Amino acid sequence: MAKLMIGDGGDAAYVVCVPVTTPLYFVDNVLGACTVCGAEVQHRPDIPVGIPLICIACFSARATDGDEFVITPKTAAEVRAFFRRH
Numbered sequence: 001m002a003k004l005m006i007g008d009g010g011d012a013a014y015v016v017c018v019p020v021t022t023p024l025y026f027v028d029n030v031l032g033a034c035t036v037c038g039a040e041v042q043h044r045p046d047i048p049v050g051i052p053l054i055c056i057a058c059f060s061a062r063a064t065d066g067d068e069f070v071i072t073p074k075t076a077a078e079v080r081a082f083f084r085r086h
């Protein structure tokens with residue numbers, strides 16, 4: 001069981017990130033790579049340092065019912081917007 005962070009959080013196993021978009025969701029978003037598949041992802045510049053990034057696809061494949069999620073309302077809206085487009 002993993003603790004997964006979406007948005008602001010502290011001691012999570014992963015930071016869940018959306019793929020790189022053009023334009024980025026926010027102009028100051030930072031680019032990174034999924035720790036599992038290497039896909040390019042984007043995240044906010046203020047996430048805690050040292051927590052591996054994971055893309056939504058890998059996150060979806062790994063998440064289990066027992067996982068704990070930390071998500072901000074703003075990020076929840078972003079994730080919903082992402083899935084409406086895909």
Ligand SMILES: [Zn+2]
Nearest residue numbers: 034037055058
């Ligand atoms: Zn991935």
